[in-house]
Amino acid sequence: MQISTTLSERQVDDGRLAEILASPGFGIHFSDHMFTVEWTPERGWYDARITPYGPLTLDPATAVLHYAQETFEGMKAYRHDDGSIWTFRPEENAARMVRSSHRLAFPELPVDDFVQAVDELVKVDKRWVPDPAGEKSLYVRPFMFASERFLGVRPAQHVTFMVITSPAGAYFKGGIQPVSLWLTEEYTRAGRGGMGAAKTGGNYASSLVAQQEALAQGCDQVVFLDSQEGKYVEELGGMNMYYVFDDGHIVTPETGTILEGITRASIIELAGKLGHQVEERKFSIDEWREGVTSGRIREIFACGTAAVVTPVGTLKSASGEVPAPSSTELTMRIRQALVDVQYGRAEDTFGWMHQVC
Numbered sequence: 001m002q003i004s005t006t007l008s009e010r011q012v013d014d015g016r017l018a019e020i021l022a023s024p025g026f027g028i029h030f031s032d033h034m035f036t037v038e039w040t041p042e043r044g045w046y047d048a049r050i051t052p053y054g055p056l057t058l059d060p061a062t063a064v065l066h067y068a069q070e071t072f073e074g075m076k077a078y079r080h081d082d083g084s085i086w087t088f089r090p091e092e093n094a095a096r097m098v099r100s101s102h103r104l105a106f107p108e109l110p111v112d113d114f115v116q117a118v119d120e121l122v123k124v125d126k127r128w129v130p131d132p133a134g135e136k137s138l139y140v141r142p143f144m145f146a147s148e149r150f151l152g153v154r155p156a157q158h159v160t161f162m163v164i165t166s167p168a169g170a171y172f173k174g175g176i177q178p179v180s181l182w183l184t185e186e187y188t189r190a191g192r193g194g195m196g197a198a199k200t201g202g203n204y205a206s207s208l209v210a211q212q213e214a215l216a217q218g219c220d221q222v223v224f225l226d227s228q229e230g231k232y233v234e235e236l237g238g239m240n241m242y243y244v245f246d247d248g249h250i251v252t253p254e255t256g257t258i259l260e261g262i263t264r265a266s267i268i269e270l271a272g273k274l275g276h277q278v279e280e281r282k283f284s285i286d287e288w289r290e291g292v293t294s295g296r297i298r299e300i301f302a303c304g305t306a307a308v309v310t311p312v313g314t315l316k317s318a319s320g321e322v323p324a325p326s327s328t329e330l331t332m333r334i335r336q337a338l339v340d341v342q343y344g345r346a347e348d349t350f351g352w353m354h355q356v357c
């Protein structure tokens with residue numbers, strides 16, 4: 001892919017950037033540039049460009065505003081101690097975007113073009129990648145949307161793919177704390193044949209009211225069950241789940257209607273290497289209750305790009321509470337192993353890291 005670059009003449013100055021990177025928060029500040037490429041059936045992907053970051057001008061009839069034909073990805077760029085910059089399994093994000101694109105009736109953006117777009121943008125804005133201390137990183141948000149000006153319900157004939165980046169601070173300020181969960185028995189996230197396995201905005205829009213309910217119940221996050229039987233654990237609003245048993249084996253809910261996390265997939269490999277048998281299968285809410293109560297389930301954790309791995313504490317629902325499991329030992333070991341690979345402090349034996357510059 002041929003990418004043209006127009007540098008911003010109004011880049012954030014070094015003093016202000018240092019202030020931002022000292023306390024970046026999440027999704028508040030955006031780097032100086034953005035990547036854009038467009039698609040039509042006649043031209044395919046065309047006009048790939050890096051330009052100064054700025055607002056888009058959209059016609060009020062732009063299809064995405066009405067029918068939500070869009071997909072996105074979430075990944076991070078990490079600075080290592082020697083100053084080099086790396087992403088974690090970017091081709092997996094690219095492949096997931098291809099799968100999401102198929103579900104959303106979008107054209108396919110080739111994996112290599114996706115990775116190149118991220119690489120080039122991160123290179124241009126490399127001063128926005130924070131120092132590794134305190135698990136800071138540059139969050140990368142690729143997204144694709146129906147940019148055709150048309151109100152008919154059909155796949156858009158003009159599509160835009162963009163990448164923006166935003167410095168991110170540590171997910172946990174003041175140390176890692178178990179997250180408390182609210183089990184929603186009213187709302188579901190995904191149905192059979194629906195969009196659960198795609199990373200598309202609508203899934204997040206539909207999760208908001210359930211997340212609001214979780215917060216009102218004094219919990220951090222919401223857990224969704226399957227929509228058919230209301231019996232099997234699917235995932236959190238933005239993280240996948242893991243259960244560690246007393247004999248060392250680990251269970252993670254099977255896919256189909258859940259968003260298959262790249263962190264989840266990496267943990268399957270990592271835990272296997274640490275000698276744990278990993279099962280991908282249906283996991284019922286009753287098994288959660290009984291497992292923690294009997295002590296058979298020793299640890300529960302959730303995982304995703306944002307938090308990497310986080311221990312799960314109490315589970316609250318309309319029918320009562322399940323206490324936090326007794327341990328977080330393996331959870332913390334897996335978390336450390338992943339973070340060490342991402343920040344270049346441990347050998348990357350799986351070949352997961354991709355050097356940007």
Ligand SMILES: Cc1ncc(COP(=O)(O)O)c(C=O)c1O
Pocket residue numbers: 074235236237238239240259260261262263264303304305306
């Ligand atoms: C619904 C949902 N599940 C799981 C995940 C974890 O995926 P990953 O590990 O690729 O970040 C995410 C986060 O991106 C998510 O939004």
